Amino acid sequence: xxxxxxxxxxxxxxxxxxxxxxxxxxxxxxxxxxxxxxxxxxxxxxxxxxxxxxxxxxxxxxxxxxxxxxxxxxxxxxxxxxxxxxxxxxxxxxxxxxxxxxxxxxxxxxxxxxxxxxxxxxxxxxxxxxxxxxxxxxxxxxxxxxxxxxxxxxxxxxxxxxxxxxxxxxxxxxxxxxxxxxxxxxxxxxxxxxxxxxxxxxxxxxxxxxxxxxxxxxxxxxxxxx
Amino acid sequence: xxxxxxxxxxxxxxxxxxxxxxxxxxxxxxxxxxxxxxxxxxxxxxxxxxxxxxxxxxxxxxxxxxxxxxxxxxxxxxxxxxxxxxxxxxxxxxxxxxxxxxxxxxxxxxxxxxxxxxxxxxxxxxxxxxxxxxxxxxxxxxxxxxxxxxxxxxxxxxxxxxxxxxxxxxxxxxxxxxxxxxxxxxxxxxxxxxxxxxxxxxxxxxxxxxxxxxxxxxxxxxxxxxxxxxxxxxxxxxxxxxxxxxxxxxxxxxxxxxxxxxxxxxxxxxxxxxxxxxxxxxxxxxxxxxxxxxxxxxxxxxxxxxx
Numbered sequence: 001x002x003x004x005x006x007x008x009x010x011x012x013x014x015x016x017x018x019x020x021x022x023x024x025x026x027x028x029x030x031x032x033x034x035x036x037x038x039x040x041x042x043x044x045x046x047x048x049x050x051x052x053x054x055x056x057x058x059x060x061x062x063x064x065x066x067x068x069x070x071x072x073x074x075x076x077x078x079x080x081x082x083x084x085x086x087x088x089x090x091x092x093x094x095x096x097x098x099x100x101x102x103x104x105x106x107x108x109x110x111x112x113x114x115x116x117x118x119x120x121x122x123x124x125x126x127x128x129x130x131x132x133x134x135x136x137x138x139x140x141x142x143x144x145x146x147x148x149x150x151x152x153x154x155x156x157x158x159x160x161x162x163x164x165x166x167x168x169x170x171x172x173x174x175x176x177x178x179x180x181x182x183x184x185x186x187x188x189x190x191x192x193x194x195x196x197x198x199x200x201x202x203x204x205x206x207x208x209x210x211x212x213x214x215x216x217x218x219x220x221x222x223x224x225x226x
Numbered sequence: 227x228x229x230x231x232x233x234x235x236x237x238x239x240x241x242x243x244x245x246x247x248x249x250x251x252x253x254x255x256x257x258x259x260x261x262x263x264x265x266x267x268x269x270x271x272x273x274x275x276x277x278x279x280x281x282x283x284x285x286x287x288x289x290x291x292x293x294x295x296x297x298x299x300x301x302x303x304x305x306x307x308x309x310x311x312x313x314x315x316x317x318x319x320x321x322x323x324x325x326x327x328x329x330x331x332x333x334x335x336x337x338x339x340x341x342x343x344x345x346x347x348x349x350x351x352x353x354x355x356x357x358x359x360x361x362x363x364x365x366x367x368x369x370x371x372x373x374x375x376x377x378x379x380x381x382x383x384x385x386x387x388x389x390x391x392x393x394x395x396x397x398x399x400x401x402x403x404x405x406x407x408x409x410x411x412x413x414x415x416x417x418x419x420x421x422x423x424x425x426x427x428x429x430x431x432x433x434x435x436x437x438x439x440x441x442x443x444x445x446x447x448x449x450x451x452x453x454x455x456x457x458x459x460x461x462x463x464x465x466x467x468x469x470x471x472x473x474x475x476x477x478x479x480x481x482x483x484x485x486x487x488x489x490x491x492x493x494x495x496x497x498x499x500x501x502x503x504x505x506x507x508x509x510x511x512x513x514x515x516x517x518x519x520x521x522x523x524x525x526x527x528x529x530x531x532x533x
Contacts, residue, residue, distance in 0.1 A: 153337050154308070154348060158355035158404060160397075161334040162389030162416055163463040170463035171339045183394050196400060198408055201312065201356040201371060 002030040002094045003128045004037060004114035009048055012090070015111045016049070016060065019088040024049075024113070025079070025101060026066030027093035034128055036114050037092025039066040045092070045113060062090075070097025076104045083108060136205040142194045144185035151178035157199040228365065228411060231328035231383035232300045233272040235533040236506075237412065237441045242499055243506025244527045245302060245414065245443060246270035246518055248294070250285035259285070259293045262515040267299055269522045270509070271530055272329055274414070277304040281341025288322040295326045302385060303327045306335025311351040312360070312371050319361065323380035331385040331414065332357040355408050358386055362409030384409060388442075389416040390427035391466035399430040406439050413440055414508040417447040417458070418494065420466040428503045437503035444498045447510045448521065449475060449487035488521055495525040 016022055024042050032038025042064045053060040063086075067075040070093035079101075083089065088109045091098040095116040102110035120128040133150045139157070140147060149155045153171045160179030163170030169177045186192050213219060227234060236243050246266045251258040266273050273294055277287035291301035303322050305315060319330070334354040338346045352360065352371075360371045361384050368379035386405050390398050402413065418424045424444070431437050449455045452475050459467035471490065478486045491509075498504045507527070511518050522528050 153339075154334055154353070155350045156334060156353040158353050158401075158408075160392065160401075161354070162387060162392050163334075163336065164392045165463040166393055168463075171337050180394060183397050192400075196404065198355060198359065198404055200359065201352045204351070 001033055001120065001122070002096070002116060003034040003118060003120040003130075004031050004094050004116045006036050006041065006045070006092075006114050007112070009052060012045070012049065012111075012113060013052055013056075016088060016090065017058070019060070019109075020058075021061045021086050022088045022090055023063050023065065023079075023083070023086040024090045024092065025070065026064070027070045027091075027097050028066050029069045029071075031092060031094055031097075031114060032066075033122070034120075035126055037094075039064075042066055042092055045090075070101055073100075073104075076101060079105070134206065135202075136210065137202060139199065142197075142199070143182045144189065144191070144194070146178055146182045146185065148178055148182065151176075151181070157202065158195075229328050229381045229383040231272070232533065233302065233329050234383040234411070236271045236531055239531065239533055241506075241531045242527065243271050243441070243443055244269075244522065244525075244530065245272045245274060245506065245508045246515070247274040247276065247508070247510045247512070248290070248515060249276045249279055249513070250287065250290035252282070252284050254285070256293055259290050260297055263294050263297045263299050265515040265518050267297065268530060269518050269528070270299075271506075272300040272302045274302040274304055274331060274508070274510075277306045277333070277335070278309060278341070279336070281308065281336045281338045281343070281346075283342060288318055288325075288327065291322060291327050292325050300329065301327055302329040302331055304331045304333060305357065306333045307350050307353055307357055308335035308338060308348050311349050315352070315357065316360070316364065316370055319364065319380055319382070320376075323382060328381070329383045329385060330361060331387070332361060332410070333387055354386060355404060358384060358405060358408040358410050366409075383411050385412045385414060386410045387416065388413045389464050390418075390424055391416060391420060392464040395423075395427075398427060399434060399436070402431060402436055402440075403434065406436060410440055412443060412505075414443045415445040416464060417445045417510060419458075419471050420468050421494065421497070423466060425501070428501060432503045437505075441505040442503060443506040443508040444494075444501075444504050445508045445510060446491050446494055446498075447512060448484075448491035448514070448517070450484050450512075450514060451487075452476060452483055455487075488517070488524065491521060492525045495527070 024046055026039050026042035027037050046062045046064050049062055069075050083105045090111050090113050091101050092113040098112045118130040119132040120130045123129055135149050152159055153169050160177055164177040164180055167180045169175040248262050275287045275291045278284055287304050291303045294301040332354050338348045363369055365379055368376050388402050455472050455475055458465050475483050495507050498507055
């Protein structure tokens with residue numbers, strides 16, 4: 001899932017300092033699961049902002065709504081009738097949701113309430129670890145299911161580098177060396193031949209904004225044009 | 227001959243190679259480079275010019291390489307994958323070659339987190355293995371990584387690093403083989419202190435026939451002090467400093483520690499001269515360039531061959 005971390009209260013206060021009537025929009029999917037921007041976090045943040053603004057003698061009227069998802073038009077439509085009642089919108093969704101919301105209501109300033117940090121696994125409640133950088137050229141089949149782009153601090157395709165340190169990465173003893181893990185796993189599977197082959201330079205696909213259209217589907221305007 | 231490099235001539239001529247290292251300054255003073263270079267002149271076959279080593283900003287490695295050429299020394303231009311993408315790498319290679327650079331060392335580079343700009347974006351567009359392959363393609367096929375033709379390809383002698391002491395040990399020799407397949411001509415190893423481990427690694431390389439395909443220069447860094455030895459042991463990732471080295475330095479009078487460090491280095495060099503599969507020594511006398519003449523003399527590697 002996509003994971004995110006709530007921004008510090010001071011930063012959020014600063015973003016909203018000129019607005020007196022604000023709608024805080026939570027997102028019920030990824031950021032709710034990772035405890036950053038679901039219904040509960042919206043309520044907590046609103047209480048904090050309400051109190052902080054009172055103390056600053058600059059009261060704010062801040063309402064709450066949590067959508068199923070902010071990356072889907074169907075759910076954003078729920079705000080169409082009420083958005084115009086607000087001077088600004090705060091979104092607790094990931095960067096994707098914030099942008100889709102801002103796109104839907106271009107006349108209203110939209111502010112992010114969280115910092116999105118990536119695609120991660122749930123190790124335990126409140127503990128998430130990044131696993132994918134969405135490079136669009138997956139090599140996990142060759143690397144024992146361990147991503148060298150994400151898990152190696154240098155994103156090496158032909159590791160490990162000389163900085164591997166008793167199974168740890170050179171950046172920190174707590175960070176396992178991805179290529180050490182790749183070696184160990186492939187060795188256990190008897191598949192070390194997978195990494196004897198030189199992996200050539202990547203054709204990076206994530207250097208432009210990407211659009212994905214699944215086979216058998218078309219973009220809406222293309223469908224309309226045809 | 228693949229290049230017009232002096233180092234290549236020394237190695238192909240069957241001589242025991244001896245290379246040095248010079249770290250560019252953290253400023254614009256060319257004199258600093260020239261003074262360091264003066265200590266190395268006539269003492270080594272080529273001088274590695276480090277590229278923002280430990281991820282700290284310094285005078286660019288190609289610029290310091292040019293200063294060395296002007297002083298009549300041969301640089302070994304180091305390039306890391308951390309700071310440049312494939313466009314910048316290839317253009318720097320063309321420029322460096324145009325100015326007389328003939329050797330190049332292809333490295334991943336220390337992570338930016340170690341340096342003076344820890345929050346910089348690391349580039350790593352390609353890795354060191356892919357860099358070797360790119361330079362070889364530029365030289366032998368006269369083509370950029372994109373496949374387009376180069377007018378006047380850079381005829382470089384291609385080097386890379388190897389660390390026999392990083393785990394998993396069993397993989398190290400296979401990674402060396404990968405670098406050879408990618409197109410490397412010579413290897414300079416990580417600083418060697420654990421001789422036993424190094425002997426094992428070179429034996430594996432010999433057994434696999436790798437030392438017939440690549441020139442291996444054994445990395446030697448004399449210990450200047452006990453503090454340096456302890457720091458290298460505890461803090462430098464991928465460095466293997468056995469307790470015997472620490473004990474030996476502890477066993478001499480404080481004033482004699484540096485001399486003992488040089489003595490250890492010279493003993494190592496003596497062994498490397500006789501070791502099958504070792505084609506030379508890469509002496510990394512870190513911020514100790516003025517000691518290189520003394521070490522070269524004591525190690526019996528002078529005079530250097532002129533070819």
